Amino acid sequence: MGTARAAAILLTKELRLEFRTRELLSATVIFALVVVVLFSFAFDPTSAESRRYGPGLLWIAFLFAGSLMLNPSFAREQANDTLDALRMAPVSSFAILSGKMLANFIFMSLAELVLVPVFAVLYNLSLAGVLARLILVLALGTGGLVITGTVFSAISAHARMRELLLPLLLLPLLAPLLIAAVEATASLLTEPPALDRTWVAFLAGFDIVFLTASWLLCDYLVEE
Amino acid sequence: MRSLTGRILGTVIVAALIVFAGYAALFIAPDEKTMHEIQRIFYFHLPSWMTCFTAFFLTFLANIAYLTTRRPKWDWLGVAGAEVGVACCTIGLITGPLWARPVWGIWWTWDARLTTTFILWLLYIAYLLLRGLLEEPERKATLSAIFGIFAFLDVPLVYMSNRLWRTQHPQPVIFGGENSGLAPTMKLVLLLCVIAGFGVMVLILVDRYRLERLRYEFAELRHEVESRASDALFMREKGRS
Numbered sequence: 001m002g003t004a005r006a007a008a009i010l011l012t013k014e015l016r017l018e019f020r021t022r023e024l025l026s027a028t029v030i031f032a033l034v035v036v037v038l039f040s041f042a043f044d045p046t047s048a049e050s051r052r053y054g055p056g057l058l059w060i061a062f063l064f065a066g067s068l069m070l071n072p073s074f075a076r077e078q079a080n081d082t083l084d085a086l087r088m089a090p091v092s093s094f095a096i097l098s099g100k101m102l103a104n105f106i107f108m109s110l111a112e113l114v115l116v117p118v119f120a121v122l123y124n125l126s127l128a129g130v131l132a133r134l135i136l137v138l139a140l141g142t143g144g145l146v147i148t149g150t151v152f153s154a155i156s157a158h159a160r161m162r163e164l165l166l167p168l169l170l171l172p173l174l175a176p177l178l179i180a181a182v183e184a185t186a187s188l189l190t191e192p193p194a195l196d197r198t199w200v201a202f203l204a205g206f207d208i209v210f211l212t213a214s215w216l217l218c219d220y221l222v223e224e
Numbered sequence: 225m226r227s228l229t230g231r232i233l234g235t236v237i238v239a240a241l242i243v244f245a246g247y248a249a250l251f252i253a254p255d256e257k258t259m260h261e262i263q264r265i266f267y268f269h270l271p272s273w274m275t276c277f278t279a280f281f282l283t284f285l286a287n288i289a290y291l292t293t294r295r296p297k298w299d300w301l302g303v304a305g306a307e308v309g310v311a312c313c314t315i316g317l318i319t320g321p322l323w324a325r326p327v328w329g330i331w332w333t334w335d336a337r338l339t340t341t342f343i344l345w346l347l348y349i350a351y352l353l354l355r356g357l358l359e360e361p362e363r364k365a366t367l368s369a370i371f372g373i374f375a376f377l378d379v380p381l382v383y384m385s386n387r388l389w390r391t392q393h394p395q396p397v398i399f400g401g402e403n404s405g406l407a408p409t410m411k412l413v414l415l416l417c418v419i420a421g422f423g424v425m426v427l428i429l430v431d432r433y434r435l436e437r438l439r440y441e442f443a444e445l446r447h448e449v450e451s452r453a454s455d456a457l458f459m460r461e462k463g464r465s
Contacts, residue, residue: 148374155367159357168353169371172346173378175339176385183389198388206381213377217370220291 003098006091010099011106018107024069028111032065036119054123055185059178061115063145066108067167070149073100074157083222093222094215097150101214104146112138130188133195137188140203141181147210148173154221177206234430238423245413245420253413265323267414271421272315273341279309279425280348280376287372290365296440299365302372303355304432306348308425313345336386343382347375361443 018024039057043049077083086096116138120127127134152169156162180202187196214221249267256263283305290298320338321331332338351372358364 151374152371155354155371158360158363158367159354160359161357165354165357168350172343172350173374175343176378176381179385179389202381202385202388209377209381210374213374217291217373220366221370 003092003095006095007099011102014103028065028069029114032061032115035061051189055182059181066145067170070153073153093218097218101150108142130193137184143207144177151214238427241420241423245417248413262326265319267417269319271418272312275421275425276309276312279305284376287369290369300433300436304429306351308429310348339386340383
């Protein structure tokens, strides 16, 4: 079976699993909302200030929520040893990994679909004019988050205290992604909005580097 | 016995080197024109940075070698490099702010090199934490090697992102062109300090590697003893019935 087809089948399996309960999605959205609201108590969210802090706040909320949401991605395969079954299936390990990455990308994007409008309302930002460019930045940033996060969730699934371990592994690694995503988002909120291409290219580079590394290392990752 | 003599000899040589390097940095090296005494910390700051990056690079190579060969010795080198690197990195992160406070007027700044080193430190501490939290030896070696490779790939990205963002660290003075550079005596003292620093690094690295090997061998032997003991018990029970 081709990798793409196998990944698509695994993706539907992940989606079906999630949409039966929608536990993960609702928890992620609520968690990110809590972070956004708590931040607004820490900083005064008046309009001028929010333009400065807003993008950073938004991405911090995404990264924190993501580092919690990605935990069950592999850990939940352990309850019934279903990862062994996946390994025995005649599919490549990259299909398993990329199926999960795609599923996580969809979950994270759905969460962002709820969070970005709420954030824009709470912080009084008008995003209508820059929507297409904002989606590009969000997609690239979320891509980097789920690529590295899915790999690390496979690593931390075998460890003790895995819920605590995943953010510890993931968040320092995402420091460059955070800088680039925040700067790119901030460049969209200036007057007039001017998307900073350097940071968009940087985000794309981040995704490519780690996607390639995941592809090269996935055999070792899934086999263990 | 031979290895013991070698270790003692190595330790004595490195100890002599580091004492002499310390003396040279404090008393032989000439006074710096604008920074005066505080500049002398540089003789330890730069070597700590160099050894730190060398150790992390060794870990990266060992991680790749482990995944391709599956020989446990590469895992031992990986953990040895990461631990020694974190130690050297800590020295660099402490001596840096001590120097920066009088010279820049601030303890810390979010400059490209400082931030990169700090993130690097966090990443390798995470690497060591991860190793502590994984139980089974082979799985521990494989998964931590994967994380190590990801962590090292992140270093140029952290550096680039901060470089694009802001930077304040002094530019390289040694190879920086005609008017930059160190006085000849300073250069010699620096060279001595770098050699002494690498001596210390190699010494600890070798010891840490040996410790990891002993731990591995001990675990193997214990496993062997336990399985033999349970075999013997089984045979005895069988003989009785």
